[in-house]
Amino acid sequence: MDIANDRKEIIRVLNDLIETSKDGEAGFKVCAGDVKRPDLKDLFIERSRECGSAAAELQRAVLELGGKPEGRTSVGGALHRHWVDLKSLVTGKDEEAILNECERGEDLAKNHYAKALHHELPTDIRAMVQRQYEGVLRNHDQIKALRNVERARARA
Structure with missing residues (x-):
């Protein structure tokens, strides 16, 4: 692969992660609007901000590579947010x-970041993607733990 094609591939990988981060930003915002508990609302707002910051960092990297950064969410992300909305209406915003839906969204983000890390990336970009991936893993584990506590509380 030549340098121009390498650069295009790196930009494509980063744009995929931008969509993933934008999906997370929008998804957590929806979840913040759906929950009643102030601690969860605050958590989701903070996660939304973190995803937005990650997207902005990725967009800057794409610009530095001479590419056009993605600026919107994916179709799948939009469908996921609508599913969260529909499910919360049906379940009374349980x-x-x-x-559960937040964890599912973080599962998707984990997969996208893991896939990105299988590509040949410049050292500085790999370090940024790895750092963001570690943040996704922490988010996932925290959301899963909160879900497990909520599940136990509901069954008690």
Whole structure:
């Protein structure tokens, strides 16, 4: 592969992660609007901000590579947010159901980041993607733990 094609591939990988981060930003915002508990609302707002910051960092990297950064969410992300909305209406905005959907969204993000890390990336970009991936893993584990607590509470 030549340098121009390498650069295009790196930009494509980063744009995929931008969509993933934008999906997370929008998804967590929806979840923040759906939950009643102030601690979960605050958590989801913070996660939304973190995803937005990650997207902005990725967009800057794409610009530095001479590419056009993605600026919108994916179709799949939009469908996921609509599913969260529909599910929360049906379940009466049940925290466990919302946390389940957040975990599902973080599962998708984990997969996208893991896939990105299988590509040949310049050292500085790889370090950024790895750092963001570690943040996704922490988010996933925290959401899963909160979901498990909520599940136990609902069954008690």
